[in-house]
Amino acid sequence: xxxxxxxAKKPNSVTAVMLWVIAASLPGLAALIYFFGIGVLINISIAxxxxxxxxxxxxxxxKRPISATLMDGSALLTAWLIGxxxxxxxxxxxxxxxxxxxxxxxxxxxxxxxxNLFNPAMVAYVLLLISFPVEMTAWxxxxxxxxxxxxxxxxFSYIFTGTSSQGxxxxxxxxxxxxxxxxxxxxxxxxxxxxxYRTQEIKAHEMMTGLSGIGWQWVNLGFLFGGVILLFxxxxxxxxxxxxLLGILxxxxxxxxxxxxxxxxxxxxxxxxxTMMGAFFIATDPVTASTTKKGRWLFGLGIGIITVLxxxxxGYPDAIAFAVLLMNMTVPMLDYYTQPxxxxxxxxxxxxxx
Amino acid sequence: xxxxxxxxxxxxLWSNNPALVQLLGLCPLxxxxxxxxxGLGLGxxxxxxxxxxxxxxxLIRNFIPKEIRIPIFVMMIASFVTNIxxxxxxxxxxLFLTLGIFIPLIVTNCAIIGRAESFASKNKFLxxxxxxxxxxxxxxxxxxxxxxxxxxxxxxxxFYGAEQLFGEWAKxxxxxxxxxxxxxLFAILPPGAFVFLGLIIAWKNSIDAKSEKIKKASKQQSVxxxxxxxxxx
Numbered sequence: 001x002x003x004x005x006x007x008a009k010k011p012n013s014v015t016a017v018m019l020w021v022i023a024a025s026l027p028g029l030a031a032l033i034y035f036f037g038i039g040v041l042i043n044i045s046i047a048x049x050x051x052x053x054x055x056x057x058x059x060x061x062x063k064r065p066i067s068a069t070l071m072d073g074s075a076l077l078t079a080w081l082i083g084x085x086x087x088x089x090x091x092x093x094x095x096x097x098x099x100x101x102x103x104x105x106x107x108x109x110x111x112x113x114x115x116n117l118f119n120p121a122m123v124a125y126v127l128l129l130i131s132f133p134v135e136m137t138a139w140x141x142x143x144x145x146x147x148x149x150x151x152x153x154x155x156f157s158y159i160f161t162g163t164s165s166q167g168x169x170x171x172x173x174x175x176x177x178x179x180x181x182x183x184x185x186x187x188x189x190x191x192x193x194x195x196x197y198r199t200q201e202i203k204a205h206e207m208m209t210g211l212s213g214i215g216w217q218w219v220n221l222g223f224l225f226g227g228v229i230l231l232f233x234x235x236x237x238x239x240x241x242x243x244x245l246l247g248i249l250x251x252x253x254x255x256x257x258x259x260x261x262x263x264x265x266x267x268x269x270x271x272x273x274x275t276m277m278g279a280f281f282i283a284t285d286p287v288t289a290s291t292t293k294k295g296r297w298l299f300g301l302g303i304g305i306i307t308v309l310x311x312x313x314x315g316y317p318d319a320i321a322f323a324v325l326l327m328n329m330t331v332p333m334l335d336y337y338t339q340p341x342x343x344x345x346x347x348x349x350x351x352x353x354x
Numbered sequence: 355x356x357x358x359x360x361x362x363x364x365x366x367l368w369s370n371n372p373a374l375v376q377l378l379g380l381c382p383l384x385x386x387x388x389x390x391x392x393g394l395g396l397g398x399x400x401x402x403x404x405x406x407x408x409x410x411x412x413l414i415r416n417f418i419p420k421e422i423r424i425p426i427f428v429m430m431i432a433s434f435v436t437n438i439x440x441x442x443x444x445x446x447x448x449l450f451l452t453l454g455i456f457i458p459l460i461v462t463n464c465a466i467i468g469r470a471e472s473f474a475s476k477n478k479f480l481x482x483x484x485x486x487x488x489x490x491x492x493x494x495x496x497x498x499x500x501x502x503x504x505x506x507x508x509x510x511x512x513f514y515g516a517e518q519l520f521g522e523w524a525k526x527x528x529x530x531x532x533x534x535x536x537x538x539l540f541a542i543l544p545p546g547a548f549v550f551l552g553l554i555i556a557w558k559n560s561i562d563a564k565s566e567k568i569k570k571a572s573k574q575q576s577v578x579x580x581x582x583x584x585x586x587x
């Protein structure tokens with residue numbers, strides 16, 4: 001098709017970027033709701049209210065314009081991502097604690113949007129994970145395995161009181177039909193491996209069917225679908241998710257080839273846990289990711305490699321949040337050493353062309 | 355002399371505080387300040403070592419060859435730390451076990467060798483002793499504040515484990531503000547120490563900035579007053 005001039009394109013505004021990210025996460029959100037119940041929506045609501053209120057409060061203290069900053073949607077997006085990442089039945093005050101910490105200590109203390117070194121949503125997640133490891137790993141089994149779906153009233157009651165309306169606590173619904181507590185596939189793999197089972201035996205369990213277990217593969221496919229839309233809209237830089245997925249592929253392939261009995265396949269790592277959400281929605285945060293092409297590749301690859309290493313050898317079942325925060329720290333250095341050559345100038349090594 | 359002492363006291367406790375301004379000795383500061391009593395115990399131990407090493411370094415400052423002064427300082431500090439460690443082992447055994455490796459590690463606390471190098475090796479005995487004491491107290495104050503904050507947020511108590519330092523009767527000192535099934539581990543683990551230390555430093559800086567402003571304003575005022583007086587004349 002032949003187009004006439006002008007070819008100038010309007011760049012995405014901050015608000016548009018934030019709204020696009022939220023819209024693109026809807027397929028993943030739908031999968032989460034389908035398999036894990038309505039709790040994730042309640043979490044998102046709690047987180048959003050907390051984020052907006054905290055942001056307004058801090059802006060007031062800092063004597064900055066309140067409504068204009070709130071309208072840019074960045075606080076809302078942070079809250080949205082926190083809500084997506086948290087287990088669906090997390091007690092309400094933990095969501096509030098994590099979200100307000102993210103806004104105050106990960107964002108506003110650094111000077112607000114654009115100045116923060118660490119991804120606020122992941123700071124909230126890691127804060128809660130290391131503080132309350134039991135609650136933060138208490139994922140309920142996907143609806144198909146649990147044999148029951150939680151009603152809205154029960155979900156609400158679990159989040160705000162810790163028990164259902166009939167007085168069951170969260171552990172009773174985490175048990176499958178056979179009475180054993182169900183973990184997430186990644187958690188399950190970790191425990192079973194430590195007890196000496198081989199990966200083939202572990203994968204025979206009913207929750208491990210499909211690419212990466214019932215429910216989880218669809219959540220990840222949902223986020224992958226939304227993420228690809230983001231790439232086409234040029235909201236996210238494609239090098240970062242490509243780097244993450246490639247890093248995971250490379251690292252897990254090496255381990256898997258060395259010993260397929262002890263290490264899981266790359267496809268499992270790709271579609272398990274928070275991989276796709278992390279690769280497309282978390283790592284691509286334009287503020288905390290690298291800004292050069294080469295830097296973005298390295299940033300993504302680093303996240304992928306660290307994720308597989310921590311999942312395999314570390315103490316926690318999933319590692320996207322840790323990997324993102326660790327690579328956030330390297331961003332100033334990555335940007336410094338990967339400055340592109342300015343057209344018409346000689347190559348300068350390690351010096352930004354300012 | 356009195357003015358000099360005042361300056362030393364002010365430096366140690368506030369304007370040149372080892373933990374808040376020099377940012378020295380962060381390793382023990384961040385690692386053991388998870389309860390008030392742990393902070394107080396390590397603070398007292400550090401203060402005793404600091405006063406002792408500062409005093410003794412100052413006494414022999416004229417006989418130490420410049421080239422090998424650092425090893426000599428370290429040996430003197432190490433012998434004080436050994437004494438403290440044996441004393442704690444004898445009298446506060448539980449606290450000794452709780453603090454563990456961080457008691458011998460006082461040797462490597464750069465706040466101590468820093469004071470020996472920058473103050474005691476250049477000043478007379480009494481000012482050096484006072485300086486060691488005040489720097490130590492400043493350090494202890496921050497440790498206690500940090501410990502109290504982390505303990506309160508992390509597990510909802512204050513003065514937990516006081517019996518380790520003061521004996522059996524002190525068990526009743528422990529205040530419990532709220533009980534929880536799940537402790538807020540973040541505050542008790544090292545990341546909490548970093549965040550709380552950052553908050554305390556910010557708080558100190560804001561006080562300094564405020565008092566600076568007031569000083570400037572009063573100076574401005576006095577200038578205006580003088581100029582008015584001059585104009586009237």
